[in-house]
Amino acid sequence: MAVEGIGARALRKEDKRFITGKGKYTDDMTMPGMGYAAFVRSPHAHAKVKGIDASAALEMPGVDAVLTGDQLVGNGIGNLICGWMIHSKDGSPMKMGGWRALEPEIVRHVGQAVAVVVADTQAQARDAADAVVVDYEELPAVIDPLAALEAGAPQIHPEAEGNLIYDWEIGDEAATNAAFEKAAHVTRMEIHNNRLVPNAMEPRAALAGYDAAEEHYTLYTTSQNPHVARLVLSAFYNVAPENKLRVIAPDVGGGFGSKIYIYPEEMVCLWASKRVGRPIKWVSDRTEAFLTDAHGRDHRSEAELALDADNKILGLRVKTVANLGAYMSLFSSSVPTYLYATLLSGQYDIPAIHANVKTVYTNTTPVDAYRGAGRPEATYLLERIMETAAREVGLSPAEFRRKNFIRSFPHQTPVIMCYDAGDYDATLDAALKAADYDGFAARKAEAASRGKLRGIGLSCYIEACGIAPSAAVGSLGAGVGLWESAEVRVNPVGSIEVLTGSHSHGQGHETTFAQLISERFGLDTNAVSIVHGDTDKVQFGMGTYGSRSGAVGMSAIVKALDKVEAKAKKIAAHLMEASEGDIQIEGGELKVAGTDKKLTFTEVALAAYTAHNLPEGMEPGLKEGAFYDPTNFTFPAGTYVCEVEVDPDTGKTEVVNFVAADDFGNIINPMIVEGQVHGGITQGIGQALLENASYDENGQLLTASYMDYCMPRADDVPSYNLSTHVTACPGNPLGMKGCGEAGAIGSPPAVINAITDAIGDNNLSMPASPEKVWALYHAGLKQAAE
Amino acid sequence: MYETTYHKAGSVSEAASLMANADDGKFLGGGQTLLPTMKQRLAAPSDLVDVTKIADMKGISANGDGVTIGAATTHFEVSTSDLVKQKLPGLASLAGGIGDPAVRHMGTIGGSIANNDPAADYPAALVALGATVVTSKRELAAEDFFTGMFETALDEDEIVVAVKFPGAAASAYAKYPNPASRYAMAGVFVAKGSDGSVKVAVTGAGQNGVFRMSDMETALAGNFSPDAVAGIAPDANDLLSDIHGSAAYRANLVTVMAKRAVQKA
């Protein structure tokens, strides 16, 4: 290690333990005397629970208890909550059905838990769970979100008539309709965004223990936001008051949003640990993960784009039905509204936008935020229709976009967002150049000589990161504030601990956050430790999702560092009898400018703690905390170019080139940023080509294992061509925008636009399975022949 | 996984007697199909009798123009065997395209054919090459061995010991893999006998497992070229249809894979 500051491609400090298998995950934790939980789950998508007979299970070896929903409700454990209130356009609040962690009356999706078994070993618990006899009376189920809204569809929750949760709108409908009336050209498309299963490498897990003497609970769990988990478990689920509950999220193997939420299983373990009187561990198996981790996406939209005679955009009209599954998960309501429709302006100057969003219950796994959360759905819709419109009016898709770019900032869109900075021409130019866009025709001809159909597609995405400010999101219905906290603790020997409310589950905070300190004080990054993920260590924090750890989390650290630096300079000035303004920090030393007087950072830290000679009135110690509440979202943006070759005989698509030109604002560690982009693009290619959560008409998940659910693999993707272009974000001290989700947001439309270009048919839906592509292409050939 | 008892058999006869003494036993090959099924609690054998440590069931040897492959030989060993590459290149390439490296290092030819998954690769090779399955009780022609989807002529206590492949003038396999599992959605094995006769066997697509394409065989006997099979497809009514591909799509894949196999042969 060394002094590696902002901009250094520092190797990840955490990788030593991950690569050598020494990471410590929830399943690695133990508590004396712990037992294991196994859940009894519904095999039906919709059924009445008429009775639960646990007598045989209770007789089995090692079994301590079988607990059901009646006992949970009887103990006063609250329903699961949704933390963002959305109002329908008629002003009425969203219609939320009750969700109990163990369901005593009606199950609403396959895999919903009705009981839990606690036993000495995991195998005993699972064997006994199989022996719990549940008497179900099957009810008609509805799986398709459009069918769920039809008259006569099975009613899923009594609270939500016709399965409609809310009917929400944004933008000026009259102005948008007027724009369409004067349009010279209108492009119309039906656009689906396929349902995805998050598939973090580490499945969810919990280990809960209750200390009867202290009346105190400890929960180890796979969480992206342990403090939010503690808050919700305390305030809403009534498990324990916050001061009697410690939540620890140790190493966590990926989340992609799915580990933001507080699920039934973790809460049941906590509750049951007191009731049964022993610590309880539960580790999801992969099938449970497929059936119960919140899914992502699942939108059905109709989109219309109005152009004037000069091909400038006049307006965008969108109608979306979003499937939220059987229950409203923690942030599910915000995803298809404020995280989606507010991004529909993209990089374009669109005078009028109107979007109507209906969310609907179906007998499927709950849907919530998944890498990108709403923004991929917005980008996919807009970038598909942009490309299609360009083709319809006969303009180059690149030139059509350029013609409509926003070029002056700040820019207020018709859908709430006020973009602060960007240079969309710069990323478009860079991407086109890197992709040799102009040379495409020759490559297409060469591919044709090999019998391949070559296509090229663009996507100019924008996204909003670091959701904020707290007061603004509060006014839109959020139940929480979206600031972040930090504490910088300088130890007497000059090493530093940084406590952050962000949580790393793959992002590399231990490295990038340390680089901030290395930069500021000229210290070796090894002298800095990042502490996170434990409610007993970090006072409070909002966790990591929505690409917020840089723009929000690091900004909080910067504020705390400012305070540490100011105090350290005061001490140094006092010790060296200089004026505070003359103290400069360089290479781990505090120097008096223009002299050879200096003190090492360690000497100053020690002086702060010995307190033998501090300035008059100064408190001992060198430790500062800060809370940072952003003033606006940040707006990363960029252009992605995808080039594909389709095999006309089989319909198989090969991604032959993928170029990403991103503007993430300032960058702390380019290597880590590239890793984020690689992962994101790969997930986006996965969505576009391979991944799909597919249900049969009875609500059985057909793709409930990797034999049928296709995750992208290394040989499904090319080597990526990446570059970054900086317009600094004016809204935060580091000028950062965020990079965690961009890849997954920007790539799906680029891939689909490339395939539709190759096969000459714009009506392709995701995932672009070989069969779909083959059928469309050959139908087109047949039509052309007729 | 439910509780089970593991036994390691040292010989074919020991394996048979261990099985006879088991309540509800199963032979264990590389475990690549059986263990995942047990982990999902879809199978619960009382006993597992591991046959992969039986010396007589391992290894590859020359057998006239052809080769004999012990049932406990892994896909990796078949795919990298010089003998197989030289005599039956189509078989070596087929074995090298099964699943992924982890599967190929564990899975065995005996386990694969005993399981007779309709999307497994080996059945196409055995049928097209006219192989003989040697069991602990008898010898069976491949076409008599595979009796339907996940079904074979094996008795409960019968062990696959080896597979005898005759030689071929040319052999090739073309597979369109399921993108998720990498099993065959359509796999076509084309074999040209030393007498000029041609056999074409298809896996992955049929409702009853592996089947032969006699129209293609006739066409290729006259003209061994991709064009000869370009217009021949199986009846889609007899094919599998699932979320990964309709019967009509699989019918097309059979034609395309047949062309590619002939091209390679």
Ligand SMILES: Cc1cc2nc3c(=O)[nH]c(=O)nc-3n(C[C@H](O)[C@H](O)[C@H](O)COP(=O)(O)OP(=O)(O)OC[C@H]3O[C@@H](n4cnc5c(N)ncnc54)[C@H](O)[C@@H]3O)c2cc1C
């Ligand atoms: C991820 C994955 C991908 C795969 N992809 C493919 C693919 O692309 N193509 C393909 O063909 N296969 C594929 N397979 C299956 C793989 O080839 C297995 O090796 C094979 O199906 C079973 O062989 P095994 O030795 O593992 O048998 P096991 O799983 O141990 O046993 C399978 C069955 O055969 C029985 N059995 C085993 N050995 C004998 C014997 N000698 N005599 C009698 N009965 C026996 C067992 O009792 C059991 O019923 C895949 C498997 C996985 C996990």
